[in-house]
Amino acid sequence: MSAHCIMILAHRAPKLFKRLGARLAPDFAVIAHVDASADRDAFATEDITLLPRSHRIRWGSYAMIAAALDLLRHGLTLEGTETFTLISGDTYPICSPQRLKEILDLRIDCIDSDLVAPASETAQRIVNTYLPDTRIGELRPGMHFLHRHLDEDLTELVAEAERSRLARPAFLKDYRYAKGAQWWSLTRATAEKILGLVAEDPRLVEAMRFSAIPDEAFFQTAIAKLDLHETIRPSLVLAKWDTVPAPYTFEKVDDIVFLKDQKRPLARKFGDASDDLVARIEEELW
Template identity: 25%
Template sequence: MTGNTLVTVTFILLCHDSAERVITLVRQLLEDDPDCRILVHLDKKSPKETFHKLVSVLDDEPRCHLMRNRVRCGWGQWGLVEAPLRALRYAFDQEVVPDYFYLISEYCRPVRPLRDLREFLTVHQGMDFIECKTSEWIKGGIREDRYLYRHYLDKRKYPKLHRWMYRTQKRLGLKRREPHAYEIYFGSQWWCLSSSTAKKTLCAIVKDPKLRFFKTVWIPDECFFQTIVRLVSRKNVSGYSLTYSCFDNCGQAGRVEGKNLPCGFYFSRKHYL
């Protein structure tokens, strides 16, 4: 299999913390895959100094674009969906569109050569690698109430007020109707989607205003893409992610150590050798 026959990949990199960590990861990806492109989205809440540092370094990388059209990304908030959506819209406005989009964060690290990833995607071209599970996937906390009630606030920033608003809605019987046009699916935030499916996802948002429903869902990054991709690409959904994560009993991603990971993964979250 020659390099010319392999699919191309654009990585969408979500970050908020360390400019140095992001720069190191970007350079690693660009070096390991000479054909990849990277779209970097820095949380708009991050310090200006972090953004300026990224600008000073990444603007000199021709295959990397640091997004200016940024959004605030509170944990469990719509911004974590809006950020990759903006990256996808930017990508489709360019002359060259990749075969695949792979969503990662600054805490993700490749655990296999990126050529292995491209060879795998070439063999399975057209498949979408994203978890699409029922609410049983959720390990801790509320399940269906994530979307049956409106959640406006960042729970980590306003924990008491967030809890009060949720309980008040339940007490007053303000439950929303379950959507009848589609079933809600859940899964890991980190996905690898074909260009075709990514395009269909963007089109679905434009065609169906009811999808605004997700803007007040609790932790929409674990159900929005999972639900829409299942809707627009049902036959091509693999049902699993190519990024390995280790979750605790509360559903929080924990530190992953060592080189011996289960087979079938190409990236790992919070990975340390």
């Protein structure tokens, strides 16, 4: 078994997903969560183990954390695994798999994270209470108002959110809220500590479940609570945010000019229309 587990959150671009699996499988244990909204059969490949349970991941929702925790728990059961790297299905290596393995062999926690000032606007994501996994609490517009109404299930969830709201001040006295990118690589020791914290203190899941954009804060806040914040290094995943829409999708063959100067070993976003660029990356950067 490989010492390194690559964990993929897949929701689109099945052709790219399968190509990624074929390239990584010889050197890594590769597992994936397929979004409940996607055609699962389109992602089936012998190179990647698909988790049996699927979550419907909406923008800014806790479901992404639930899926990541499922992947992490499964990855820890694989014999010999020592690092766990979470990426999106639209991510691709911009260095050779062998070079990626050398980087992971360093056994360093790599995650973008900044401690958030309690009085800042960003802190309102956790100070306030949200319902991001529901139709009435969608953080991104797009749903008609006729669908934004309470039913029996939502009413029960609102009651849970209210309990979380009342408990939030005590939680924030014990935790330093931190945020960063969703994509990270963690050592076994850190992964086990995070899952231990989740098991020992249910307040972490409860507070994040009813916060805004928890996928940028859950693991960062856990790491801060575990006093590991000073030992982490930047994420291994590059994204280009200076475009509209953002992040930029790498599809043009000429994008290799930008990518070849980057230091991080992984980049996103790519898609099924990125075939020619991906082939060029494998030819010139690997």
